Amino acid sequence: MLTDYHVHLRPDDPGTPPERFFTPANAERYRTAAEEQGIAELGVAEHIHRFSAALDVWQHPFWREWALDDLDAYCGFVREETDLRLGIEADFVPGREDRMANLLEPREWDYVVGSVHFLRDRALDTEEHSVWGAGESADRVWRRYFETVAESARSGLYDIVAHPDLVKVWGDRARRPEGDLRRYYEPAVEAFAEAGIAVEVSTAGLRKPVEEIYPARAYLEMVLDAGCPLALSSDAHLPAQLGFRYEQALELLDELGVRELAVFERRERRLEPIG
């Protein structure tokens, strides 16, 4: 069984209000595109920062700009008007774990995807508010990134670690430390194993300047050695991106001897054969 769980029903652009994208017709377009790719297990995980309730967790200017929509309306729409799994992509904001728990716990997710998009208030994957350019070395940014990813796994807030080496997104040498990168992955993998969390294999990195799957092969090998289950996703923001270049991800998983993927329902996880 193939999955695509980390999926957005709309692009990250202005002019994408819920009334245009949270519709049965749009959900149907996603379902049809997934079926064409042989993906039976499909869920959505909208960005938490697009919901006004997220401002109870964090008041970053980027969030204040985007936090417009009603979180319960989104949950109600997915549950009542679609046959999709209900997820959310929730940032890890260090020090705000209790507030995030208060937001997540009352709602009936099938899974919660945990993402590190920021180091303190500096962004990893946008030019605006960027962590790069403040004079910090690649070594320091990478170390801080993987320590934060480790902390996110240990927080117990999440079922899946999203794009677990997002820090590599830009792909250029100035923003990538030299040599064997496994020294950065180590604390994160240790935390994943302790937390018993699933790790996302995401083809989204293939659409980004780095042109690599998240996580890097050496990192994925460490994740597998540690016994962590994998969740396969495309991070699609359009129906056409569902299952994006899955053939490449499946080839990698096959080479590494992965035969099962994590499947989620009401935050219970089981493993299903890839088939």
Ligand SMILES: [Zn+2]
């Ligand atoms: Zn993300």
Ligand SMILES: [Zn+2]
């Ligand atoms: Zn995403």
